[in-house]
Amino acid sequence: MTTRILETHGLVNIVSGHTIIDHLDFDIEEGELRVLVGPNGAGKTTLIDLITGRFPPTAGQILFRGQNIAGWPRHRIYGIGISRKFQVPTVYENLTVFENMAIGLRGHRRAFSSLVFRVTSEHAAQIERILAQVNLLARAADEAHTLSHGEKQWLEIGMVVASEPRLMLLDEPTTGMTRDETNTTAKLIKEIAGARSVMVVEHDMSFVRQIANKITVLHQGQKLAEGSVREVENNLKVAEVYLGREKISAAP
Numbered sequence: 262m263t264t265r266i267l268e269t270h271g272l273v274n275i276v277s278g279h280t281i282i283d284h285l286d287f288d289i290e291e292g293e294l295r296v297l298v299g300p301n302g303a304g305k306t307t308l309i310d311l312i313t314g315r316f317p318p319t320a321g322q323i324l325f326r327g328q329n330i331a332g333w334p335r336h337r338i339y340g341i342g343i344s345r346k347f348q349v350p351t352v353y354e355n356l357t358v359f360e361n362m363a364i365g366l367r368g369h370r371r372a373f374s375s376l377v378f379r380v381t382s383e384h385a386a387q388i389e390r391i392l393a394q395v396n397l398l399a400r401a402a403d404e405a406h407t408l409s410h411g412e413k414q415w416l417e418i419g420m421v422v423a424s425e426p427r428l429m430l431l432d433e434p435t436t437g438m439t440r441d442e443t444n445t446t447a448k449l450i451k452e453i454a455g456a457r458s459v460m461v462v463e464h465d466m467s468f469v470r471q472i473a474n475k476i477t478v479l480h481q482g483q484k485l486a487e488g489s490v491r492e493v494e495n496n497l498k499v500a501e502v503y504l505g506r507e508k509i510s511a512a513p
């Protein structure tokens with residue numbers, strides 16, 4: 262029997278009178294790699310904001326391993342094992358790649374100033390292992406501002422992995438990447454997904470095809486369709502939402 266790591270029930274988010282998330286029932290299985298797509302403004306980032314406690318929902322439940330975490334503060338949600346990568350890469354530009362990773366380490370984010378320069382050899386080995394995985398080992402001593410946009414995305418993914426979450430939420434991880442970098446990222450995400458549940462928000466359908474088993478399509482804060490890549494691509498309601506574009510892959 263599969264178990265659900267995340268479930269939302271009747272999730273609603275209303276901002277300034279606008280319904281952004283509209284009675285959403287959504288779930289992710291333990292160990293699953295799920296892709297979330299949808300046109301601009303569909304509510305994808307907002308859903309991640311609600312799950313991670315950036316702001317509380319207007320109504321509804323967010324169950325993480327059966328426990329309702331709706332409205333919990335961010336640090337508490339992070340503490341129980343949910344980490345996110347932001348849509349715009351969010352790294353500490355003036356710290357080195359290695360120091361950024363040290364901040365990502367589980368439990369260390371809040372003790373930031375005291376810990377960065379006192380990393381145990383065990384932690385250093387862990388950081389190096391993850392940096393190798395995200396192709397940044399050779400850049401460990403470089404300050405983050407020297408990285409390309411794609412490399413900053415990898416660093417932030419590395420920081421999320423270092424926090425050892427049970428559920429990782431990655432918001433548009435391939436934005437700004439070259440085709441080669443995007444393909445490498447697809448492999449990377451498949452690798453890291455083996456050990457934990459991952460939800461990836463993406464527009465790039467060639468990337469989605471490489472990683473997805475199951476896709477959820479969000480539109481106006483509601484679930485429009487869910488299924489395999491083929492099912493979603495052939496879904497008429499989905500085609501309608503992407504009207505004016507040849508197919509989903511034509512989205513930015």
Ligand SMILES: Nc1ncnc2c1ncn2[C@@H]1O[C@H](COP(=O)(O)OP(=O)(O)OP(=O)(O)O)[C@@H](O)[C@H]1O
Pocket residue numbers: 276277281299300301302303304305306307308348
């Ligand atoms: N703080 C806010 N105040 C008012 N409206 C907001 C706020 N944040 C988001 N919205 C609105 O909520 C809707 C959903 O936005 P969201 O960023 O979740 O979409 P998205 O699916 O992530 O889009 P994209 O693909 O462009 O990243 C949009 O209409 C947006 O304008």
Ligand SMILES: [Mg+2]
Pocket residue numbers: 305306307348432
């Ligand atoms: Mg977004």
